Amino acid sequence: MAVRVGFIGTGGIAGAHRRALAQIANAQMVAFCDTDETRAQTAAAEHGGQAYTDYRAMLSDAALDAVYICLPPFAHGEYEDAVIDAGLPFFIEKPIDIDLARAERTAARVAERGLITGVGYHWRHMDCVDWLQQEIGGAPIGLALGYWLGGTPGVWWWRKWETSGGQMVEQTTHVIDLARYFLGEVKSVYASYAYYRMAEKMEGLDVSDAGTATLTFASGAVAQISTSCALERAGQVGLELHYGGSVATIDGNSATIRGGAYDEPARRENQTNPTVVEDQFFIDAVDGSGSPELIRSPYADALKSLRVSLAMNDSARTGAVIEL
Numbered sequence: 001m002a003v004r005v006g007f008i009g010t011g012g013i014a015g016a017h018r019r020a021l022a023q024i025a026n027a028q029m030v031a032f033c034d035t036d037e038t039r040a041q042t043a044a045a046e047h048g049g050q051a052y053t054d055y056r057a058m059l060s061d062a063a064l065d066a067v068y069i070c071l072p073p074f075a076h077g078e079y080e081d082a083v084i085d086a087g088l089p090f091f092i093e094k095p096i097d098i099d100l101a102r103a104e105r106t107a108a109r110v111a112e113r114g115l116i117t118g119v120g121y122h123w124r125h126m127d128c129v130d131w132l133q134q135e136i137g138g139a140p141i142g143l144a145l146g147y148w149l150g151g152t153p154g155v156w157w158w159r160k161w162e163t164s165g166g167q168m169v170e171q172t173t174h175v176i177d178l179a180r181y182f183l184g185e186v187k188s189v190y191a192s193y194a195y196y197r198m199a200e201k202m203e204g205l206d207v208s209d210a211g212t213a214t215l216t217f218a219s220g221a222v223a224q225i226s227t228s229c230a231l232e233r234a235g236q237v238g239l240e241l242h243y244g245g246s247v248a249t250i251d252g253n254s255a256t257i258r259g260g261a262y263d264e265p266a267r268r269e270n271q272t273n274p275t276v277v278e279d280q281f282f283i284d285a286v287d288g289s290g291s292p293e294l295i296r297s298p299y300a301d302a303l304k305s306l307r308v309s310l311a312m313n314d315s316a317r318t319g320a321v322i323e324l
Contacts, residue, residue, distance in 0.1 A: 003286050006031035006064045008055050008079050010043040012155075013093050013120065014070035018047060020276040027283045031062035055079060059086050066090065066116075066286045072155075073098045073170055074163040080106045089116035089286045091279070095173050096302050098165035100310050107303050118282040118295045119302035121177045125274035125281075128255035129178075132248055135257060135266070136241070141183050143242040144215075144223035146175035150235030152198060152205070159205040161313075166193075166207045169309040172227040177297070177305040178239050178250065179215070179223050185304065188216045190321045191312040198230050213312045225312075 003026060007014055010032050021027045033052040034040035040051035052058040059067075059082055067083045069076075069092040076097040083090045084106070096119060097103035110117055123129065148171050157163035164170045168191075180186065193208035210228040217223070238251040246260030254269040278297075284290025292298070311322040 001287075002026050002028035003283050004028055004030045004063060004065045005068060005283075006033065006058050006062050006066075007043065007068045007070060008033050008058075008083075009068075009070035009075075010034040010039050011036070012070065014043075014068065016275050017068055017070065017091070017120075017279060018043065020273065020279040021283070022047065023276055024280050024283055026287055026289065027279070031058045031064065033058045055082060059083065059088070064088055066283070069093065072157045072163065073165050074157060077102050077106075081109070084109050084113055084115065087113060087115070089282075091118040091120070091282050092299065092302075093120040094177070094302065095165060095169050095306055095309065096299065097306065098163075098169060098310075100307065103303055103306055107300050110299050116282070116285050116292050116295070117299035118278060118285075119297040119299060120275075120278065121174065121297040121302065121305070122274040122278050123174050123178045123250075123252070124181050124296040125277040126250075126252075126255075126270050127272050127274075127277075128253075128268045128270050129181075129250065131268040132241075132250065132255045132257070133182075136182075136243055136248070139244040140219070140221070141241050141243040142221055143240075144179050144183055144221065144225075145240040145242075146172070146179055146223060146225035146238070147227070148172040148175055148237050149226070149228045150231055150237070152202060152229040156204075159202060159207060161207055164207065165310070166211075166313060167227045167229050168211060168213070168225075168312045169306070171229075172225060173305055173309050175225055175237070175239050176308050177302070179225065180305055180308070181296075182239075182241055183217045183219060183221045183223065185218045186215050186308050186311075186324055187218045188321050188323050189308060189311040189315050190214045191315040192319075193316040196230070208316070211312070211316060213315070215308070
């Protein structure tokens with residue numbers, strides 16, 4: 001029997017997961033809930049199933065096996081509580097929240113119920129990342145340089161601290177999480193943010209235009225992660241890892257290693273869609289055909305990435321080094 005999946009939130013990133021789940025044989029999308037009824041109906045018409053505007057009715061009536069929670073950063077808490085109360089495994093998009101205490105409470109409830117969870121840090125599931133891990137082997141990584149540099153998304157909630165958490169929390173979290181995946185846990189954070197043009201260009205915007213943070217890891221490694229939403233017709237997203245005389249660069253589609261033992265650059269492009277891979281692992285864990293251990297970003301681990309990004313905000317606000 002296919003895993004019966006319901007969606008809470010059908011806009012934006014939910015579309016990527018719907019397209020991925022449509023390729024997964026043991027997944028069946030049966031319910032779509034959104035405050036925008038037309039959007040829910042459109043998703044239901046595209047994939048089959050029932051449209052809802054009340055998530056409680058969906059959880060009560062749709063006989064679900066799992067739920068995808070695809071909501072803006074500010075809209076968390078009650079939905080997770082309801083899904084946990086229903087005893088349902090859930091996949092949630094990053095960032096998992098912008099309220100650390102609320103996310104920690106959710107994590108505790110998930111652990112208490114023993115629920116299967118997954119979080120949309122899909123970079124962990126890129127096959128070029130698998131290749132790079134094999135190439136690095138046990139060599140220590142001493143330095144990482146990460147960046148998410150681009151423009152300002154058009155959605156209203158992204159432009160406000162209170163609804164998005166800012167760019168480090170909402171976008172650059174992918175780079176932060178991948179740095180953790182390679183280098184381990186972060187011990188301390190120091191950050192500084194800049195405001196220089198976007199508030200004059202976009203009404204109601206109060207998030208920073210740019211920022212940079214220094215991270216010290218428990219391993220002794222250090223990282224510099226920078227972000228900007230002030231660019232126009234330009235941008236760069238990626239993570240560099242310095243190890244053993246070589247530098248490896250990861251972007252959204254490939255990984256490249258230069259220097260050290262490599263006479264010529266070595267490059268590996270993704271051959272698979274990492275969203276399909278992460279969704280397949282989650283669905284397989286739910287139906288028992290796969291192990292939950294294959295899910296590379298369960299809720300409890302994603303909480304650690306949230307702590308780092310929120311610590312960056314705290315450091316930029318206070319000017320202090322934040323110990324984690």
